[in-house]
Amino acid sequence: MRPARRPLMGIALALVFAFLLAAPFGFKPYGIFILSMWAVMTIAAIGLNLTLGYAGQVSLAQAAFVGIGAYITAYLTTRGWPFWSTYLLAGVSCFAIGWLLGYPALRVQHHYLAFVTLAFNTLIYLIFRNEEWLTGGIYGISNVPRPDVAGWSMNGPRQFYYFCLAHLALVSLATWWLIRSPWGRAFVALRENPVRALSLGVDTRRYTLMAFALGAGLGGISGALYAPLVQFVDPTPFALGLSLNLLLMVVVGGSGYFFGPFLGAMVAVLLPEWLRFTEGFYLMGYALLVMALMVLCPAGLLGLLDRLTKPAGKSAEISATRSEAAVQGEGAR
Amino acid sequence: MTAVLSVRDLRKSFGGIVAVDGVSFEVNEGEILGIIGPNGSGKSTLFNCILGQLRPSAGEVHLDGRSVTGLRPCDLNRLGVSRTFQLLQIFPQLTARENLILAGQEHRGSMLSRLMGPSDAGLSPSADRMLAFFRLEHVADEPAGGLSYGQQKLLDAAMAFMAGPRLALLDEPAGGVNLTMLASLRERLKAMNLEQGSTFVVIEHNMEFVMALCNRILVLAAGRIIAAGGPAEIRRDPKVIEAYLGH
Amino acid sequence: MADILQLLLAGLATGAIYALVAIGFTLLWQTSQTINFAQGEFVMLPAFFVLVGMSYFGLSFWPAVAVGAVVSVVVLGFLFKRLIVDPVIRHGVLPLVIATIGLAIFFKEAVREFYGADAQPFPPVVAAIDVTVFGVALAVQSLVVLAISIVAVAALQLFLNHTLTGRCMQASAQNPTVARLLGIPVERMILYTFLINAALVTLASILITPIYLAKFTNGEWLGLYAFIAAIVGGFNQVRGALVGGLLLGVIDNFAAAYLSSQYRMAIPLLILIVVILVRPQGLLGRVEERTV
Numbered sequence: 001m002r003p004a005r006r007p008l009m010g011i012a013l014a015l016v017f018a019f020l021l022a023a024p025f026g027f028k029p030y031g032i033f034i035l036s037m038w039a040v041m042t043i044a045a046i047g048l049n050l051t052l053g054y055a056g057q058v059s060l061a062q063a064a065f066v067g068i069g070a071y072i073t074a075y076l077t078t079r080g081w082p083f084w085s086t087y088l089l090a091g092v093s094c095f096a097i098g099w100l101l102g103y104p105a106l107r108v109q110h111h112y113l114a115f116v117t118l119a120f121n122t123l124i125y126l127i128f129r130n131e132e133w134l135t136g137g138i139y140g141i142s143n144v145p146r147p148d149v150a151g152w153s154m155n156g157p158r159q160f161y162y163f164c165l166a167h168l169a170l171v172s173l174a175t176w177w178l179i180r181s182p183w184g185r186a187f188v189a190l191r192e193n194p195v196r197a198l199s200l201g202v203d204t205r206r207y208t209l210m211a212f213a214l215g216a217g218l219g220g221i222s223g224a225l226y227a228p229l230v231q232f233v234d235p236t237p238f239a240l241g242l243s244l245n246l247l248l249m250v251v252v253g254g255s256g257y258f259f260g261p262f263l264g265a266m267v268a269v270l271l272p273e274w275l276r277f278t279e280g281f282y283l284m285g286y287a288l289l290v291m292a293l294m295v296l297c298p299a300g301l302l303g304l305l306d307r308l309t310k311p312a313g314k315s316a317e318i319s320a321t322r323s324e325a326a327v328q329g330e331g332a333r
Numbered sequence: 334m335t336a337v338l339s340v341r342d343l344r345k346s347f348g349g350i351v352a353v354d355g356v357s358f359e360v361n362e363g364e365i366l367g368i369i370g371p372n373g374s375g376k377s378t379l380f381n382c383i384l385g386q387l388r389p390s391a392g393e394v395h396l397d398g399r400s401v402t403g404l405r406p407c408d409l410n411r412l413g414v415s416r417t418f419q420l421l422q423i424f425p426q427l428t429a430r431e432n433l434i435l436a437g438q439e440h441r442g443s444m445l446s447r448l449m450g451p452s453d454a455g456l457s458p459s460a461d462r463m464l465a466f467f468r469l470e471h472v473a474d475e476p477a478g479g480l481s482y483g484q485q486k487l488l489d490a491a492m493a494f495m496a497g498p499r500l501a502l503l504d505e506p507a508g509g510v511n512l513t514m515l516a517s518l519r520e521r522l523k524a525m526n527l528e529q530g531s532t533f534v535v536i537e538h539n540m541e542f543v544m545a546l547c548n549r550i551l552v553l554a555a556g557r558i559i560a561a562g563g564p565a566e567i568r569r570d571p572k573v574i575e576a577y578l579g580h
Numbered sequence: 581m582a583d584i585l586q587l588l589l590a591g592l593a594t595g596a597i598y599a600l601v602a603i604g605f606t607l608l609w610q611t612s613q614t615i616n617f618a619q620g621e622f623v624m625l626p627a628f629f630v631l632v633g634m635s636y637f638g639l640s641f642w643p644a645v646a647v648g649a650v651v652s653v654v655v656l657g658f659l660f661k662r663l664i665v666d667p668v669i670r671h672g673v674l675p676l677v678i679a680t681i682g683l684a685i686f687f688k689e690a691v692r693e694f695y696g697a698d699a700q701p702f703p704p705v706v707a708a709i710d711v712t713v714f715g716v717a718l719a720v721q722s723l724v725v726l727a728i729s730i731v732a733v734a735a736l737q738l739f740l741n742h743t744l745t746g747r748c749m750q751a752s753a754q755n756p757t758v759a760r761l762l763g764i765p766v767e768r769m770i771l772y773t774f775l776i777n778a779a780l781v782t783l784a785s786i787l788i789t790p791i792y793l794a795k796f797t798n799g800e801w802l803g804l805y806a807f808i809a810a811i812v813g814g815f816n817q818v819r820g821a822l823v824g825g826l827l828l829g830v831i832d833n834f835a836a837a838y839l840s841s842q843y844r845m846a847i848p849l850l851i852l853i854v855v856i857l858v859r860p861q862g863l864l865g866r867v868e869e870r871t872v
Contacts, residue, residue, distance in 0.1 A: 058674065058677075108857070111615060111673075112811070112856050112860050114615075115807060115808075115856060116853055116857070118804075119808075119849040119852045119853050122804070122845065122849055123850070123853075126842070126843060129842070130842040178448070180452045181448055181452055182434075182447040182448075182450070183444075183447055185427070185431065186439070186447075188426065188427065189424060192425075193422055195418075195422070196418065196422040196424075198385075198386075198405065198407045198410075199384065199386075199406045199415070199416050199418070200415070200439065201407050201410035201411050201436075201439035202407055202439050203439070204407065206444065244681050247677075247678065247681070248681060251674060251675060252678070255674070281689075281693060283689040284685075284689045284693065287682045287686035287689065288686060290681075291679050291682040291683060294668050294676070294679040294682065295668055295679070298671035298672065298675035299671065
């Protein structure tokens with residue numbers, strides 16, 4: 001991070017944080033609900049950003065993990081289990097399932113992984129929809145309770161919003177720690193140049209699997225918060241559409257940037273709401289904006305910011321080296 | 334005394350094209366072995382087969398007497414073998430120091446200690462020492478993508494030595510480096526060889542560089558070794574001259 | 581026995597349609613590294629162009645089909661390439677994937693908004709009658725669909741392998757740099773691929789919509805089947821897409837008939853997973869070797 005930008009970043013972050021804390025007092029319950037949804041989706045997007053943005057693996061299964069987390073939580077809390085146990089169980093199970101799925105799946109190249117995860121997501125959705133005895137089928141599980149924290153009920157929209165925000169903060173801190181650690185460096189290496197990384201002793205397979213499983217685990221945690229937020233869990237939200245939407249969030253925000261998921265989730269969750277005034281056209285408008293965004297700044301919003309604020313010489317040189325290497329790579333083959 | 338590296342009857346074909354055609358050689362401890370040959374003689378393919386980027390079609394590779402044929406590059410690296418690539422491959426987004434820390438971090442501790450421990454895996458001092466050795470201290474905190482080509486080449490070489498390898502395979506370390514840097518590079522490599530007592534195998538096109546750096550030289554043409562010996566012998570060998578001129 | 585033959589024929593017919601879509605998908609990938617996540621919507625759309633021609637402009641079926649085809653090829657071939665693929669592909673495959681996801685949403689919502697959410701009937705190419713062959717009643721529609729698809733694929737193969745333009749297209753796909761050096765207008769070759777894909781999806785649309793009715797959500801599963809057919813057959817081979825499509829159509833039909841309809845989709849998905857994990861190059865594909 002450029003030293004000159006740090007104070008600016010700090011101020012921007014402080015402002016955003018203050019806004020997030022104060023927001024519920026200015027919004028109606030529906031608005032607060034949407035903000036909570038943003039926080040919950042950001043957690044899932046942070047998970048996908050680990051898998052995609054840092055480890056370079058395209059996963060279309062994130063919605064399935066959110067769903068698994070949501071159903072575990074809904075099923076158990078409606079049967080009296082305390083929230084914390086279901087929350088942990090959701091995270092750990094999804095981590096484990098991610099590991100099991102990733103173990104064979106990551107042996108294939110990128111675009112094949114996208115299809116395997118796509119198939120996995122759709123299969124899980126089918127199970128959600130068909131296994132009524134477990135998931136309630138299309139009728140779902142209703143009346144999912146909201147947890148109590150040390151005696152305080154999280155029932156009200158404002159309280160639950162702060163609850164989600166607190167989890168987002170925890171997840172962000174944990175992810176920041178991960179990225180700063182040698183693991184983060186290994187992730188960058190295996191994303192940028194897996195062949196070189198391997199020759200330096202980086203076990204790319206193990207790190208990729210880790211990134212994938214961690215991403216899945218975060219998806220599960222997101223789901224564990226989704227269930228008490230909406231208080232009703234049915235299969236429809238966890239179809240392929242959500243996986244594509246989460247992918248969109250990561251890329252639009254800026255794949256591989258720390259704050260990318262936050263921005264991306266804002267775009268994906270808040271923008272359609274703001275566009276609602278266009279009535280039936282809001283999804284079309286949203287789709288057009290997304291396409292325009294990809295044409296104009298394919299590196300995502302933060303990528304665009306990076307390009308605008310970086311001194312011209314440096315970024316040109318870095319991209320020149322990269323494209324040079326890419327071209328030479330082609331020629332050598 | 335077992336050779337550090339022993340290659341026997343290595344063969345690699347791509348469909349109908351035989352890139353490496355039954356190559357055998359040994360490298361002894363502390364040696365600097367040079368491999369030269371015209372373009373397309375199979376030098377890089379040979380490296381790739383030894384180092385696990387490619388699976389050899391036939392033949393064996395032994396490190397200190399134990400078979401390492403077909404091992405993954407990262408496993409080979411942990412056994413003490415490192416390499417550089419013909420095409421410069423540093424990580425442009427990371428700083429020079431971070432590139433070196435990356436090169437060393439997988440050789441210390443476990444996955445867990447890397448997660449829980451300090452951000453630099455305790456390698457900042459050694460990285461700084463390596464930077465000083467290659468006279469790159471002044472660019473330690475610069476993103477590697479912003480360094481000059483010669484500096485990047487030095488960094489690339491430095492990364493290969495970060496983990497104190499037993500055997501370093503350098504693929505055209507002098508490629509594209511300007512004359513002033515060349516002497517410096519050659520001198521640093523010689524010094525590294527003496528200081529760490531490690532063994533080098535160097536592929537090069539630059540004759541002067543190779544003759545001055547290496548103790549022994551192999552000449553590869555059309556996937557086979559056509560000559561082996563000291564620099565002076567090789568320079569006079571008629572087969573070698575023909576191989577180069579015949580192309 | 582009669583049932584099995586009928587199922588087989590129906591399966592081959594729908595499979596042939598999947599094959600058309602899968603071939604287009606594979607061609608796009610081979611020539612320009614484009615993964616078109618909107619391919620399903622591309623198949624959904626032309627039928628609606630035809631319906632618009634019939635209901636708003638009062639055209640009868642075949643003229644509407646002609647107009648619809650032209651519009652489809654222009655929009656889904658030419659405009660798609662110029663407006664979306666060209667500006668985005670320079671920056672990598674992933675932004676293009678996102679853009680095509682956006683395009684899919686756009687088409688879906690546009691149809692829902694401007695035409696309606698209800699399923700619309702679509703006139704079949706031939707009437708739904710049966711013909712009796714060796715005592716088994718076979719649907720003429722299935723036979724015709726199969727025949728048309730085979731002719732289309734054969735024509736495409738002839739074009740690609742036996743005309744100069746076709747061979748230039750193949751060269752551009754295999755090695756664009758060398759093709760350029762040889763004077764082949766690679767950009768134009770790539771444009772042709774997009775136009776061919778648009779033609780293929782239009783044909784597929786006309787053939788499949790009578791069976792499943794015209795609905796704005798058709799793209800969702802059509803796209804999925806196209807991906808599966810392409811991958812199972814072998815992502816880098818046109819022949820593979822054909823085999824994959826036929827296989828998928830037959831298996832899907834039999835699964836629907838003999839297994840629970842709830843898990844009908846699961847069979848193709850499981851096949852996809854197994855194929856990718858066991859033989860990622862597909863049944864007919866070539867292994868993509870990774871070298872330094």
